[in-house]
Amino acid sequence: MPAKNTVHNSAENDIEKEGAAPENEMNSLEDEADTDDVNSDEEDGLESDEAPSVLEMDGQPEEDIGKKINQLRLAKGYSQRKLARMAGVTNTSISSIERNKVSPAVNTLKAILLVLGSDLTTFFSDEWKEPKARVVVTPKDLIELSEPSSRVSLKQVYNCSTTKNLGFLIETYQPNSSTEEKIAHEGEEIGTVIEGKVLIRIEETTYLLNEGDSYVIDTIKPHTFINPTDGVTRIVSAHTPTTY
Numbered sequence: 001m002p003a004k005n006t007v008h009n010s011a012e013n014d015i016e017k018e019g020a021a022p023e024n025e026m027n028s029l030e031d032e033a034d035t036d037d038v039n040s041d042e043e044d045g046l047e048s049d050e051a052p053s054v055l056e057m058d059g060q061p062e063e064d065i066g067k068k069i070n071q072l073r074l075a076k077g078y079s080q081r082k083l084a085r086m087a088g089v090t091n092t093s094i095s096s097i098e099r100n101k102v103s104p105a106v107n108t109l110k111a112i113l114l115v116l117g118s119d120l121t122t123f124f125s126d127e128w129k130e131p132k133a134r135v136v137v138t139p140k141d142l143i144e145l146s147e148p149s150s151r152v153s154l155k156q157v158y159n160c161s162t163t164k165n166l167g168f169l170i171e172t173y174q175p176n177s178s179t180e181e182k183i184a185h186e187g188e189e190i191g192t193v194i195e196g197k198v199l200i201r202i203e204e205t206t207y208l209l210n211e212g213d214s215y216v217i218d219t220i221k222p223h224t225f226i227n228p229t230d231g232v233t234r235i236v237s238a239h240t241p242t243t244y
Contacts, residue, residue: 065109066100068123070242071131072116073098074158079145080185086115095186099241131160142170151177152225167242171235173198173227182222190216191237198233199226 073083073094080098084091088111096102097112104112106120113119134141142155151174156167173196192214200207200215201224209215217223219239227233 066098070098077143087111133161134159167239169237173233175230178226184222189219189239196233
């Protein structure tokens with residue numbers, strides 16, 4: 001007998017739905033949703049006894065490192081997942097470095113900067129210029145976080161602020177499309193469906209949201225967003241911290 005997923009409809013609560021949520025084309029926003037332990041120095045490339053940190057090598061104030069990496073990443077239009085995959089580290093390590101919770105090993109920082117089109121000399125140069133935060137963000141200033149081939153668009157509203165603690169996304173789901181399977185990232189997310197319908201699968205439970213419905217989720221729990229319809233679904237969402 002197939003397993004049951006509980007589907008919660010905004011109009012009808014606690015309806016049991018036989019079988020898994022509809023099979024939809026799984027279009028991966030990124031290759032992996034990484035929830036590895038930040039304490040794994042060998043895997044994450046964080047500060048350890050064997051690998052000197054950037055602070056030990058360069059004496060650079062720690063608060064500048066995460067801010068600069070965040071600026072470079074967003075200027076490239078990369079999500080933290082994409083940067084982590086390309087640099088050969090975990091998503092958790094990128095999140096921790098950007099939030100200045102840890103200092104990266106020199107080799108790790110080199111790998112990250114290589115992906116971002118920079119190097120240690122430029123990164124620690126006195127000529128580094130911090131972009132000025134904007135008040136108005138126009139459509140052309142939105143940063144697309146999805147791959148060009150993806151049928152799910154995640155556009156981030158980014159105003160070049162280096163102190164922001166809140167991320168905001170404008171999401172568009174083409175018919176019968178979905179995010180990658182079981183995304184997980186630190187923080188909390190809240191959103192509203194402004195057009196269409198969406199299924200949100202959180203662990204083993206599935207929720208159906210109609211136009212006008214909102215959601216609040218703990219994003220550390222693996223979750224997937226699915227558009228099960230033949231029409232376009234649009235969502236606006238905010239998340240904190242800015243770890244997407």
